[in-house]
Structures are given as C-alpha cells and as structure tokens.
Amino acid sequence: MSRKKELISNIGLRLDGRRAGELRRIRCKLGVFSEPDGSAYIEQGLTKVLAAVYGPHQVRGGRSKAQHDSAIVNCQFSMAVFSTGERKRRPRGDRKSTEMSIHLHQALVAAIKVELYPWTQIDVYVEVLHADGGIYPACVNAATLALIDAGIPLKEYVCACTASLANDDIPMIDISHQEEVMGGPTLTVAALPMSKKVVLLEMSQRFHVDHLPKVLKTALQGCVDIKNILDVTVSNNVKEIGSSTRWGNMT
C-alpha cells in the first residue's frame, strides 16, 4: 500500500491540478451535423464524444419489435480504435461496448417520454473519439444534448458523473483516466438532477459503506453542475437558432 501514490496531495490538489470537487472543463456543441435529426459533441477534459440521434422513425428490421405503447430506444456505443492508449481490437461488439450500450439505453429510457411515440424507434449512436476517463458520463451527457437537438421530448436532463474516494477519506469528482488507473474506487452515477433521482449507479472496487453517502452526494452534485453547464449551452443554442428566425430578441 505504501507504494500507492496519493491521489490528492497534502495541499489539496489532484494529479492534474484540480481540487477535489472540481469538474474538468466541459465544452459542448449542439447540432454539429446536418444529416442526423439531432447531434452533439462534448469534451470533458480530454474525453471527446460525438452523439447522433435518428428518429423517431419506423421500426427497422423485424416489425415484431415495435411496441404499441412506447418507442424503442436503440443505443449503440462505439469507441474509435485509436482513442485509447493501447489500440483497441474492435470498435464495438466486445463485451465492454455492449455493456456500455445497455447502460446508455437504461439511462436514456428513464428520461425520454417514450410513450409519446408508439410503433416507432429512436436510434442513438455514440462515438468516443478520445478516451480519457469518464467515458460513460460523457456519452450520457452527449446523448442528452443530441436528443434535445433532435427535439425529442424528455422528462428532464439526464446527466452522469463519476466520483471516487481519495486517500480513503476525501471524495473527488469527475475521475480522469490517470486517476482511474492509479486505483481508487470509481462510482458512476446517472441521474435526473432536477428531481434528484438516481437512474443508474455503478461501482468498481470496494470501499467502506460509511463512505458511500458522501461519495454519492459528490457525484450527484457533479450531475447538477453538469446539468447547469448543459442548460447554458442549450439555451444559447436556442437563442442562436431563434435569432436567425428573429424571435430571439423578443424578450
């Protein structure tokens, strides 16, 4: 254990110079492409993710999949083979990607008002171009933005964030790849930050159960912070689109 480097130095800074409760810089953009119905790009630190949404459209493939009371949400996670340090063998279809796709689906279904579109399908494609920790949160956030851009009704934002426990005591937020590799548990939370509901919770490695409330609280705070950042982007985007049709100046 003594070999393990401290995740937070004694002056309270992390390896990349952030404080424990500080997010990495988030840059995002809506409507990056014209071909899909909705698209978004997000950068969280060095993690870069693209998301595209097609639909709601007619169910493709077997018609038997169609549901009479809700839309099918089809998610596909894919990771560029050059996005990680070691070259990945397959961009998708391996177990980790499949798991990611399922988790993404679970988080998004909680927010999309699927009951409004019976007999239809909504495709969400996510592509990771550069992986530097917190891939899942970036994917969820990008997918949310893309859904908003596509104009699909959501109950509210669904945001995700990671948190960890440093030095067996201090909770830290938004874990980078370096911190992931160095060890320390990672708690991934996808939440509906406005109604404070947790949609998905996943933890790797163990820590004492007494620490859980504070780590969870940190992660949820992260979700709220991210939601606020996304909200600014969305309203700016709406203003921009609106001003081109001259209703942005009405207020």
Add this chain to the structure above:
Amino acid sequence: MDEQFRILHPIKYYRDHINNHIRPDGRELNKFRPVLVNIGSINTSDGSALAKVGDTTVICGIKAELCSPKVESPDQGFLIPNVELPPLCSSKFKPGPPSEEAQVVTQLLADIVKNSKCFDLKQLCICHEKLVWCLFADLICISYDGSLMDACVIALMGALKSVQLPLVDYDPAIDNKLVNEEQKNFVNIQGIPICTTFSMFDKNILYDPTQEEENLSSCTFNVVLMEDKLCSVHKPGGTPISEQNLMECIEVSKQRTNTICELIDIALKKNKT
C-alpha cells in the same frame, strides 16, 4: 414548396437547377466545396488528422505497433488503412458488420497508397526478418455527404504526415526491444496523392458532388493525382464518359491537388507550433 418538390421529384428538381447552371446548394457546376484540415487533434494516437470536405467529415488516427514482417517481404512494414462508416454518419448505414461501401473504400484507399508509392514501407523495418512497424490507419467517417474518397485520402495523408515513431533498439540475439520514447522521428513521405470526385448528371459533370447528387447521378468517378502524376482513375461502371471530358477532369484535379497539398502543409505547421 421548394422542399416538397425536392422530395417528390428529385430528378426533375435537379435537372431544373442544373439546366440553369447552378446546383441546389448554391454552387456552380464546376465549384468545389470548402476543405478544412486539422492535424494532431487526437493525442492518444501516433498521428491523427481531421478532414472536412463540405459536410463530409473523416477523422483518421494512426496507431503504430511492433510486429514481425511477412516472409516474402522481410524488409517491409505494414500500413493498413481501415475505413469505418458507422450508422452515426448517415441514415444510409445500418449497425452491424462493415457495409459494402466501407470495404470498397478501404480497398481503394489501400490501392492508392500502394500504387502511388507515396509511402515506402521499407522505412518501417527495424530489423530484417525480425521486427517491423505496423501502422494501423483507422478512418472514421463522422458525417457523410458525398465525395467520401476525397476526405479519406486527405485525412489519411494528413495523419501520415504527422506520425512520429520512437526509435527502437532491437537485439535479435536475445529478442530484446528497447523503445526510446524520447527520440521520435517523422516518417518519410514521397508525395501527397489527392483524390477528386466527379459525378455525371445527364450530360453535365458535377465537381465534388454531395451525397444527394451522387445518388441521382448516372455515374461517379474519382481521379487521384500525386503532384503532376496520375495515380489512379476509378470509374466503377455507370454511363460512359468521353475522353475529352475525362481529360478536362484530370486537368481540374491537377489544380486542386496543389491547393490541398498547401492546405495540409499549413495545417501541419500549425500543429508543430
């Protein structure tokens, strides 16, 4: 009204435009879309580039790995391009195994690199018969709007130009590899092949077609030039074109080649500073 007409009678819609020597996106028939190149945007890869031709966007990342060479070419490394057309880039593509188009583009790209002799595979050799570099060039199309080959070739060449390989000390006697990450060298590139796509609509030639134009046209072909030398002309069927037209296209590609080469050089300089 315009949009309905476009969806219901696309061919008539285009014909009406083209008879007036203008395309629906506002270009004249012999105008190209703007090209954008950004080099070195992904630092997990050994070399990367993003190329945009109009709305078509391709990102290329090159990863280098060590491997042993083939028996028949003991002094040559590998450069393996792979084009991916994920369902993200267009509604045309479905999830699943690589589409036919992706495979065709991959093969075409490999042929261009091989035939143009722009990249000498011998420089990837570290130890004869024992150890060589293998460059995996993965290209992902993130937005598809026609002239895919143009964007792919630019992205690949841009990425290749930015590849830096570390020095490797190899001792064949004890099979010991020592990778010196501190000292990195650029790879040598003899020239930059540039691809230009054309489409034939009725009797007119459209330069740099969009996806819609490619679908409606009777034939699409591309011309690849390296500096002033012709590397390849790929015309997979469709209506025949006259020799005169073809020569005209080659002449136009020649001019475009120079501008794009300059563009790549500028992007490369920007990345280095």
